[in-house]
Amino acid sequence: MLYPIVRPLARQALRLNFRRMYFSNFDRIPKEGPVILAVNHPTAFIEPCVLACFQARTLHYLVRGDFFAKPVYRFLLENTNMIPIYRRKDGGLTKVKDNYATFERCYDALHADRALMILAEGRCIHEKRLRPLQKGVARIAFGTYQKYGMEDLQIIPIGVNYTDSNAFRSELMIEVGEAIQMRDYLATYRDNGQRAIRELTDELARRLAQHLIIIDRPEDEVLTEHLFELHRHNQAYQIWPIASSLPQRFRSEKQLADWVNAMEVEQKRDLKRRVGAYFSALENQGLSDFGLVQPQHYSPQNTVVLIIGLLPFGLGLIGNAAPVALARWVGQRLVRTVEFRHSVKLASALGFYLVYMVFLLALAVGSQNRNLLLGIVLLPFWGYFAILYQELWERWRMGRRVRQSPDQTIAGLRAQRQRLVESWR
Numbered sequence: 001m002l003y004p005i006v007r008p009l010a011r012q013a014l015r016l017n018f019r020r021m022y023f024s025n026f027d028r029i030p031k032e033g034p035v036i037l038a039v040n041h042p043t044a045f046i047e048p049c050v051l052a053c054f055q056a057r058t059l060h061y062l063v064r065g066d067f068f069a070k071p072v073y074r075f076l077l078e079n080t081n082m083i084p085i086y087r088r089k090d091g092g093l094t095k096v097k098d099n100y101a102t103f104e105r106c107y108d109a110l111h112a113d114r115a116l117m118i119l120a121e122g123r124c125i126h127e128k129r130l131r132p133l134q135k136g137v138a139r140i141a142f143g144t145y146q147k148y149g150m151e152d153l154q155i156i157p158i159g160v161n162y163t164d165s166n167a168f169r170s171e172l173m174i175e176v177g178e179a180i181q182m183r184d185y186l187a188t189y190r191d192n193g194q195r196a197i198r199e200l201t202d203e204l205a206r207r208l209a210q211h212l213i214i215i216d217r218p219e220d221e222v223l224t225e226h227l228f229e230l231h232r233h234n235q236a237y238q239i240w241p242i243a244s245s246l247p248q249r250f251r252s253e254k255q256l257a258d259w260v261n262a263m264e265v266e267q268k269r270d271l272k273r274r275v276g277a278y279f280s281a282l283e284n285q286g287l288s289d290f291g292l293v294q295p296q297h298y299s300p301q302n303t304v305v306l307i308i309g310l311l312p313f314g315l316g317l318i319g320n321a322a323p324v325a326l327a328r329w330v331g332q333r334l335v336r337t338v339e340f341r342h343s344v345k346l347a348s349a350l351g352f353y354l355v356y357m358v359f360l361l362a363l364a365v366g367s368q369n370r371n372l373l374l375g376i377v378l379l380p381f382w383g384y385f386a387i388l389y390q391e392l393w394e395r396w397r398m399g400r401r402v403r404q405s406p407d408q409t410i411a412g413l414r415a416q417r418q419r420l421v422e423s424w425r
Contacts, residue, residue: 002076002079002080003052003058003079003080003081006080007052007053009350009354010049010052010053010350011053011054013346013349013350014046014049014050014053014054014346015242015243016384016387017168017169017346018169018170018171018172018242019169019170019171019242019391020171020172020238020242020243020244020249021050021054021171021172021173021174021242021243021244022171022172022173022174022243022244022245022246022247022249022250023054023055023174023243023244023245024173024174024175024176024245024246024247024250025175025176025177025247026054026055026176026245028156028176028177028178028179029055029056029057029115029156029176030154030179031056031057032113033113033152033154034110034111034113034114034115034144034150034152034153034154035057035110035115035116035153035154035155035156035179036110036115036116036117036118036137036140036141036153036154036155036156037051037059037115037116037117037118037156037158038118038120038137038155038156038157038158038204038208039051039117039118039119039120039158039159039160040119040120040121040130040158040159040160040208040212041119041120041121041122041123041124042124042125042126042127042128042160042162042165042339043124043126043162043165043166043339043340043342043343044124044337044339044340044343044344045063045343045347046165046342046343046346047119047160048061048063048117048119050160050172050174051117051158051174054243057115058081058114058115059081059115059116059117060081060082060083060106060109060114060115060116060117061081061082061083061116061117061118062082062083062084062085062102062106062116062117062118062119062136063077063082063083063084063085064084064085065084065085065086065098066086067082067084068084083102083105083106083109084098084102085099085102085136086098086099086102103139103140103143106140106143106144107140107143107144107147107148110140110144110148110150110153111144111147111148111150116140118136118137118140120133120134120136120137120204120208121133121134122134122136124339124340125339126165126166126338126339127215127218127221128161128212128213128214128215128221128224128257129214129215129216130205130208130209130212130214132205133201133204133205133208135197135198135201137155137200137201137204138196138197138198138200138201138204139197141153141155141182141200142182142185142189142193142196142197142200145182145186145189151182151183151186152182152183153182154179154180154181154182155179155180155182155200155204156176156177156179156180157176157177157178157180157204157207157208157210157211158174158175158176158177158208158211159174159175159177159208159210159211159212160172160173160174161173161174161175161212161213161250161253163228163232165339165342166338166339166341166342167342168342168345169387169391171249173213173249173250173253175211175212175247175250176211177207177208177210177211178207180200180203180204180207182200185199185200211250212254213250213253213254213257214254214257214258214261215257215260215261216261217261220260220261220268222272223260223268223271223272223275224256224257224260226275226279227256227260227275227420227424228253228256229289230289230417230420230421231252231253231256233289233290233293233294234293234421235249237294237297237395239388256424259424271420271423274416274419274420274423275420277416278413278416278417278420281413281416282413285405285409285413286401287398287401287402287405287413288398288401289417290395290398291395291398291399291400291401291402292402292410292413292414292417293417294395294399295398295399295402295403296399297392297395297396297398297399298396298397298398298399298400298402298403299396299399302392302395302396303396305392306389306392306393306396309385309389312382312385312386312389313385313386313389313390315382316379316381316382316383316384316385316386316389317383317386319375319379319382319383320353320379320380320382320383320386322352322356323349323352323353323355323356324349324353326348326352327345327346327348327349327352328345330344330345330348331344331345331348357376357379357380360376360379361373361376361377363376364376
């Protein structure tokens with residue numbers, strides 16, 4: 001099985017990919033017994049990877065059947081606990097009929113007290129909204145009951161939220177909801193199966209929405225994202241710890257999005273105008289909101305760190321460039337769908353990097369050069385340092401721009417910003 005081999009490697013890749021990760025209420029996932037994890041679906045496959053890596057249970061997943069078309073892909077997917085689910089466009093009715101076997105595998109997995117993860121929306125779109133749920137979760141739950149008479153199955157709603165699902169070094173917020181007990185719907189199911197499926201699906205949608213940051217209207221996305229930016233920059237910048245169990249970040253951003261959703265039209269129009277004017281003023285001055293709020297990152301200490309760290313930064317950047325560039329090329333040139341692009345980049349980078357490191361290590365061992373071997377062993381650490389160095393450089397540069405701007409300009413922008421922040425407090 002590849003699952004236990006890939007899991008720790010993927011965990012490290014995800015810790016590198018995200019600047020911060022917030023995992024709230026993971027204790028609501030039962031440590032044993034049959035359970036369905038019902039998750040929203042904003043990216044191609046980052047959600048399954050994160051949940052596989054950062055919660056205790058071994059997961060089985062439903063994955064698009066067309067991914068299994070090539071034998072090598074089928075081998076990799078099946079050995080990482082993935083189960084194909086087919087759509088009509090993946091091969092017509094013939095392939096759809098294969099779903100009977102898929103459902104049987106799901107029933108058997110749950111009967112064996114395993115954890116099954118289902119992306120409940122059925123298709124991925126980069127947007128901060130909950131799309132209508134498919135009925136697959138409820139059908140598999142009741143199908144398991146129909147075949148095995150199991151009444152203790154739980155369905156756990158899990159909301160996955162990104163600051164930017166298509167960006168490297170973005171932030172991730174996962175909120176685990178309270179379990180839905182299938183037994184609460186069995187009386188209805190015995191009387192009317194379709195009604196029970198609808199009711200369970202509706203309840204799942206309601207609970208999922210409680211754990212998602214939702215921007216109701218596409219036309220409000222720019223405004224809401226700007227408000228998120230103002231809110232985030234009010235928080236102290238931290239590098240570590242990467243992972244946190246604190247729920248405050250999610251709750252504050254959800255509260256802010258809900259506030260925008262509930263605003264009156266005229267009030268929202270006025271806020272859009274003022275927010276747009278503020279960010280336009282920043283752009284005209286060549287400034288950033290982060291630099292305006294946290295100019296202290298332009299400091300003598302950070303200047304010294306940037307000077308001293310320039311050499312290891314260069315080593316880390318150059319030494320790790322080949323697999324990163326190749327993964328970026330694959331994502332940009334070979335992936336047409338934006339929702340898949342970052343996921344494919346991340347998976348490709350991990351695969352290419354492993355091959356790259358094995359090749360370099362073999363080269364170093366063959367040369368019997370201890371210094372070369374040590375340098376290659378340290379290469380991943382230099383690469384991580386290069387990422388942190390680039391981020392420090394950006395913070396230093398933004399702070400420098402503010403420090404070198406006229407005091408009157410900065411004071412005016414800060415007053416303008418303060419009025420915006422006070423709008424939602």
